Amino acid sequence: MVQKNLIDGEWIAGSEAFRNINPSNTNDVVGEYARASAEDARAAIAAAKAAFPAWSRSGILERHAILRKTADEILARKDELGKLLSREEGKTLAEGIGETVRAGQIFDFFAGECLRLAGEVLPSARPNIGVEITREPVGVVGIITPWNFPIAIPAWKIAPALCYGNTVVFKPAELVPGSSWAIVDILHRAGLPKGVLNLVMGKGSVVGQAMLDSPDIHAITFTGSTGTGKRVALASVEHNRKYQLEMGGKNPFVVLDDADLAVAVEAAVNSAFFSTGQRCTASSRLIVTEGIHDRFVAAMGERMKGLVIDDALKAGTQIGPVVDESQLNQDTDYIAIGRQEGAKLAFGGELLKRDTPGFYLQPALFTEATNAMRISREEIFGPVASVIRVKDYDEALTVANDTPFGLSSGIATTSLKHATHFKRNAEAGMVMVNLPTAGVDFHVPFGGRKGSSHGSREQGRYAAEFYTTVKTAYTLA
Numbered sequence: 484m485v486q487k488n489l490i491d492g493e494w495i496a497g498s499e500a501f502r503n504i505n506p507s508n509t510n511d512v513v514g515e516y517a518r519a520s521a522e523d524a525r526a527a528i529a530a531a532k533a534a535f536p537a538w539s540r541s542g543i544l545e546r547h548a549i550l551r552k553t554a555d556e557i558l559a560r561k562d563e564l565g566k567l568l569s570r571e572e573g574k575t576l577a578e579g580i581g582e583t584v585r586a587g588q589i590f591d592f593f594a595g596e597c598l599r600l601a602g603e604v605l606p607s608a609r610p611n612i613g614v615e616i617t618r619e620p621v622g623v624v625g626i627i628t629p630w631n632f633p634i635a636i637p638a639w640k641i642a643p644a645l646c647y648g649n650t651v652v653f654k655p656a657e658l659v660p661g662s663s664w665a666i667v668d669i670l671h672r673a674g675l676p677k678g679v680l681n682l683v684m685g686k687g688s689v690v691g692q693a694m695l696d697s698p699d700i701h702a703i704t705f706t707g708s709t710g711t712g713k714r715v716a717l718a719s720v721e722h723n724r725k726y727q728l729e730m731g732g733k734n735p736f737v738v739l740d741d742a743d744l745a746v747a748v749e750a751a752v753n754s755a756f757f758s759t760g761q762r763c764t765a766s767s768r769l770i771v772t773e774g775i776h777d778r779f780v781a782a783m784g785e786r787m788k789g790l791v792i793d794d795a796l797k798a799g800t801q802i803g804p805v806v807d808e809s810q811l812n813q814d815t816d817y818i819a820i821g822r823q824e825g826a827k828l829a830f831g832g833e834l835l836k837r838d839t840p841g842f843y844l845q846p847a848l849f850t851e852a853t854n855a856m857r858i859s860r861e862e863i864f865g866p867v868a869s870v871i872r873v874k875d876y877d878e879a880l881t882v883a884n885d886t887p888f889g890l891s892s893g894i895a896t897t898s899l900k901h902a903t904h905f906k907r908n909a910e911a912g913m914v915m916v917n918l919p920t921a922g923v924d925f926h927v928p929f930g931g932r933k934g935s936s937h938g939s940r941e942q943g944r945y946a947a948e949f950y951t952t953v954k955t956a957y958t959l960a
């Protein structure tokens with residue numbers, strides 16, 4: 484059965500379909516999904532536009548009930564939805580279920596936020612005049628998501644968009660339509676009026692582009708590559724629309740001589756290799772001071788030897804496959820580039836064979852890397868990390884900040900002085916002390932600076948900045 488697109492409250496098959504393939508076993512077809520056309524995208528935008536006046540004025544209890552119901556169903560079905568996610572994306576079952584729980588928590592959080600919409604009442608600078616500051620929805624929000632968090636990223640964009648009274652046209656990544664279809668189905672059955680949330684699965688160059696080109700989309704929130712992010716930005720300037728971009732990272736993880744070695748290694752392995760290194764918050768630059776360098780590299784090698792890389796759904800798997808062949812080729816190309824550049828491949832990097840045909844790669848660790856090498860400057864988006872040796876904390880901080888990106892930044896140290904200094908001086912949107920660079924909470928702001936992000940933060944109460952527009956009203960008493 485082909486899973487359809489949702490346009491104006493109707494499930495629409497369209498003329499084409501595409502297959503969702505399991506990267507742990509390419510013989511396993513997860514499902515077939517309708518491929519939307521540019522015409523479908525335009526119909527979805529028109530439906531969202533028509534639904535906006537009523538939804539923007541809907542009662543907070545109606546919105547609360549729908550988001551709450553959605554949260555409850557996602558959480559009740561966490562094992563099934565987590566399995567679907569791991570099957571289509573390739574992260575381990577524990578990671579898939581964890582991400583699904585997070586999606587449920589996000590809907591729960593924004594269900595609560597519906598009940599806490601607030602403004603300000605102030606006296607005017609002039610006598611006998613009152614001033615009210617309120618937040619209103621922006622209008623039709625376009626949501627474009629990547630493949631690496633198939634349920635959490637759609638959740639953290641859809642939930643606030645609906646909470647604050649916007650209508651939505653949602654285009655998930657083609658590689659992972661299953662989780663997106665599932666949450667749209669849940670929201671639809673939870674009672675969303677027709678046209679409030681529209682799903683258009685399909686190609687970025689067709690469906691995504693139709694969204695970018697539409698004057699009727701008032702805001703676009705995008706997570707994906709730097710190249711596509713730039714297209715979103717340019718098209719949004721053209722239409723004078725609000726936009727928010729989350730793009731790449733080249734996140735540093737600093738290890739100082741005084742670090743607790745076990746804490747440093749655990750955080751580095753998690754940062755660099757869990758979720759197969761396919762997180763924009765993953766750390767691919769391990770910046771290590773001289774005194775601990777050799778011990779750290781030896782301990783990393785030992786730890787990496789014990790990692791279980793296998794089918795994402797198998798019990799005991801710690802690292803699943805790479806998402807598809809093209810990403811696998813990108814990873815192995817960068818491993819070849821690192822060697823050509825003179826870095827030493829200290830561990831891993833080989834393709835692995837398992838019981839089923841899939842995109843299995845042994846996580847790779849380079850040593851003797853410099854921060855000028857391409858493997859240290861460009862985002863690889865796979866289980867590939869390099870160790871950069873530095874003299875001391877000052878050099879570590881300089882190297883950590885010497886990157887076009889600025890999403891997350893981590894440090895392993897037992898020094899309060901260095902931890903405090905690093906928190907203040909790391910040029911990143913998120914800083915982690917003795918913790919992996921990836922792995923963030925659902926109720927606090929997420930986002931970066933420099934080449935990683937543009938616009939206001941996602942998640943938590945800060946999401947209101949993007950999904951609302953402020954009105955200032957004056958009344959003569």
Ligand code: ADP
Pocket residue numbers: 627628629630654655656657685686687688690691692695706707708709710711712714
């Ligand atoms: P990734 O490397 O993670 O696939 P992309 O930026 O290519 O990064 O994809 C992120 C999202 O952007 C996907 O949903 C993709 O379909 C969409 N996309 C790709 N090209 C375009 C485009 N020209 N216009 C709008 N969206 C696009």
